[in-house]
Amino acid sequence: MLVLNKYSPSEMRTNILSGITVALAMVPEAIAFALIAHVSPLTGLYAAIIVCLITAVFGGRPGMISGATGALAVVMVALVVEHGVEFLFATVVLMGVLQTIFALFKLGKFIRMVPYPVMLGFVNGLAIVIFMAQFGHFKELGPDGMAVWMTGTSLYTMLGLTGLTVALIYVFPLITKAIPSSLASIIIVSSLVGFFGFDTKTVGDLGSIGGSLPVFSIPDVPLNWETLRIVLPYSFLLACIGLIETLLTLNLIDDMTDTRGRPNKESLAQGFANIVTGFFGGMGGCAMIGQSMININNGALRRLSGIATALFLAAFILFLSEWIELIPLAALIGVMFVVAEKTFEWGSLRLFGKIPREDIFVGLLVGGVTIIADLAIAVILGVIVSALFFAWSHARKIEVTTSTNKKGWKTYELEGTLFFASAKNFHELFDIQKDPKDVIVDFKGSRVADHSAIMAIDNLANKYKAAGKKLHLVHLSPDCLDILDTAKSMVEVNLLEDPKYHIADDKIS
Structure with a gap:
């Protein structure tokens, strides 16, 4: 929770000024995402205010900014077009309920299963998405009502103002760091446009942001199974996308700030925020990541920054809409260009040829799918492909060293992990027909990882038994013994030396 007396004057200034900057950057984004979802601009702004405020106060990652996002908006389009905005509000409420259930079961820890190449692909893909999304503002309505690229003076003006904003962001810190360079650049460029009367696109060209605060309203949808059938698939998909993007952004900020957020607490706050948003006419x-990077790069790592962002957004709607609508889009585009540049992991380009090709492939795959399809699909696909690469590499690493003792018994000393992917290679290590009457299989240097591995051991025992030979299995863990069938009678147990690990099998308590 927010305790102001714990903030130093410099921290308060940094977080409040950063909140203003982030709020200004969120306005065109919220409007654009609302238009993508076929809802009113205020629907996007209401979501930005409510979600940002609740997650800032109750979330598990101070400094992270939440609000309406494009990843969610593209999923909402079909629902709104086919069923209307009230079904969207009901969907957002159920989305929040699902996210709350996720948090209560403490499933946020599973974000640790996302490999680093997937994280790199996620960050770089979103950086490119943020960069490419700004080019939509360089279009205007043509004579036929269709969007066409700007030309002539209007294009040069936009490019010039955007370039000036980018330059100011990088140069201004050399003059003073009293206020965030992003905020200073927006103020300077807006002042120049107003003073010289440049004819250029402004925030007001996207839609009016003036209005009142949202009011409580139960979504006007039939409370029956048919409604649930319609909204549940969308709610589940939106909940997954929202949590994945949030938890990956949380991990990114953790790495950047060398701190540790609380994923389950953040998931719970997000779920509660979306429930409230749905009842107050927001799009969830x-x-x-873009606005969070603005905040973090400004040095705003406290809850006050997110709270200030939400309060300034509310003030824009209530009191300052006429002024905010005069801000040139070029200034905000420039800010987002810099965000994209700072978000992209340029160091990842130096990794080519220095890390396994599989990791490079996964990073490029996740980045590419993030750009052309969907964030959730990209991350899930990346995790699956990484797991397959892992399984394939470990399947080839099970090896054996053979020897013969004084009794003439042959010993197979295993090295590596025995699991579902290496089971076939495991069987190929043995020469049952040529082996002597007594054979020892030593598992001291091997790990039995799953039920498939145990079945492979049992099948091997059956083959030696059918050949009339005696198989001696040593250094198997106790939980393996509980599940073995035929091979159990062939195990020689030395509890002082046997491994203490447990296999991943649902028969083990």
Whole structure:
């Protein structure tokens, strides 16, 4: 919770000024995402205010900014077009309920299963998405009502103002760090446009942001199974996308700040925020990597920054809409260009040829799918492909060393992990027909990882038994013994030396 007396004057200034900057950057984004989802601009702004405020106060990652996002908006389009905005509000409420259940079961820890190449692909893919999304503002309505690229003076003006904003962001810190360079650049460029009267696109060209605060309203949908059938698939998909983007952004900020967020607490706050948003006419939301990067790069790592962002957004709607609508889009585009540049992991380009090709492939795959399809699909696909690469590499690493003792018994000393992917290679290590009457299989240097591995051991025992030979299995863990069938009678147990690990099998308590 927010305790102001724990903030130093410099921290308060940094977090409040950063909140203003982030709020200004969120306005065109919220409007654009609302238009993508076929809802009113205020629907996007209401989501930005409510989700940002609740997650800032109760979330598990101070400094992270949440609000309406494009990843969610593209999923909402079909629902709104086919069933209307009230079904969207009901969907957002159920989305929040599902996210709350996720948090209560403490499933946030599973974000640790996301490999680093997937994280790199996620970050770089979103950086490119943020960069490419700005080019939509360089279009205007043509004579036929269709969007066409700007030309002539209007294009040069936009490019010039955007370039000036980018330059100011990088140069201004050399003059002073009293206020965030992003905020200073927006103020300077807006002042120049107003003073010289440049004819250029402004925030107001996207839609009016003036209005009142949202009011409580139960979504006007039939309370029956048919409604649940319609909204549940969308709610589940939105909940997954929101949590994935949020938890990956949380991990990214953890790495950047060398701190540790609380994923389950953040998931719970996001779920509660979306429930409230649905009842107050908002389109729902999750973490926004672009705005979060603005905040973190400004040095705003406290809850006050997110709270200030939400309060300034509310003030824009209530009191300052006429002024905010005069801000040139070029200034905000420039800010987002810099965000994209700072978000992209440029160091990853130097990894080519220095890390396994599989990791490079996964990173490129996740980045590419993030750009052309969907964030959730990209991350899930990346995790699956990484797991397959892992399984394949470990399947080839099970090896054996053979020897013969004084009795003439042959010993197979295993090295590596025995699991579902290496079971076939495991059987190929043995020469049952040529082996002597007594054979020892030593598992001291091997790990039995799953039920498939135990079945492979049992099948091997059956083959030696059918050949009329005696198989001696040593250094198997106690839980393996509980599941073995035929091979159990062939195990020689030395509890002082046997491994203490447990296999991953649902028969073991």
